[in-house]
Amino acid sequence: MTKRGRPPETDARQIARVALGLFARHGFDRVTMDDIAEAASVSRRTLFRLFPAKSDLVWDxxxxxxxxxxxxxxxxxxxxxxxxxxxxxxxxxxxxxxxxxxxxxxxxxxxxxxxxxxxxxxxxxxxxxxxxxxxxxxxxxxxxxxxxxxxxxxxxxxxxxxxxxxxxxxxxxxxxxxxxxxxxxxxxxxxxx
Missing domain, CATH: 1.10.357 (Tetracycline Repressor; domain 2)
Known part of the structure; x- marks a missing residue:
């Protein structure tokens, strides 16, 4: 059975740190928003809601x-x-x-x-x-x-x-x-x- 209700709070700062780690390992241009969403265990939609552009992750x-x-x-x-x-x-x-x-x-x-x-x-x-x-x-x-x-x-x-x-x-x-x-x-x- 799927849990319903409000999703758990997403830690934007933690997502940005995950992205920084990916950027450091692979380079900014090679990392996609999909890569970041997967590594941070968030949906693509949540990621774009918090960070409309990839550069926003750097500038958190x-x-x-x-x-x-x-x-x-x-x-x-x-x-x-x-x-x-x-x-x-x-x-x-x-x-x-x-x-x-x-x-x-x-x-x-x-x-x-x-x-x-x-x-x-x-x-x-x-x-x-x-x-x-x-x-x-x-x-x-x-x-x-x-x-x-x-x-x-x-x-x-x-x-x-x-x-x-x-x-x-x-x-x-x-x-x-x-x-x-x-x-x-x-x-x-x-x-x-």
Whole structure:
């Protein structure tokens, strides 16, 4: 006899972890949504309800980041932040969370996947986050980089630093790696400048 009634709760975070494991073993492009549904023991319909696109499995939790950024930006208003303020106000809370070994291991897995499939960095929620952060920057003076360019550069530099940390950063926290990379970019004594 088949059980009737409400199906058991599905753990979306666990499904995303299963997908990350599959992506790590087989590559993002080679894994199908059917493969993920089977490995996670959920129906294809449930999988698509929770994760409408395969890339959403990689970015599980990004909506929480977006919501935090929106709240923080609303608190700050047009604060006139500079690059360091953006790092302090928006990135540091998440980078500090990576001091937890379990969170760091999951982040490293995601970052390695992003390094192998950089098209994943084009996720629309990342663009939403970028647009919200832009509203907190100081307006640019003539001859200076416009705020959208500053924010996109900070995000790109942060991701690059984190991808390096995921591969080589043992003995260094994600926050330390990010600060070191952004300081190096800001060093105007660079002979290439």
């Amino acid at each position: 939790g990004l909506d929480d980041v977006r919501d935090f950024v929106r709240r923080r930006a609303a608190e700050l208003g047009p604060a006139g932040l500079r690059a360091g303020g953006v790092l302090r106000e928006f990135a540091e809370p998440f980078l500090r969370a990576l001091e937890d070994p379990e969170a760091a291991a999951l982040a490293r897995q995601r970052l390695r996947l992003l390094a192998a499939a950089p098209a994943l960095l084009a996720h629309p929620t990342l663009r939403e986050i970028e647009a919200v952060i832009v509203t907190t920057l100081a307006p640019s003076e003539p001859g200076q980089a416009p705020p959208p360019l500053v924010v996109r550069t900070l995000i790109a530099g942060t991701f690059a630093a984190l991808m390096w940390w995921a591969e080589h950063g043992d003995g260094m926290s994600a926050l330390e790696a990010t600060r070191a990379a952004l300081r190096a970019l800001a060093d105007d004594r660079d002979p290439c400048a």
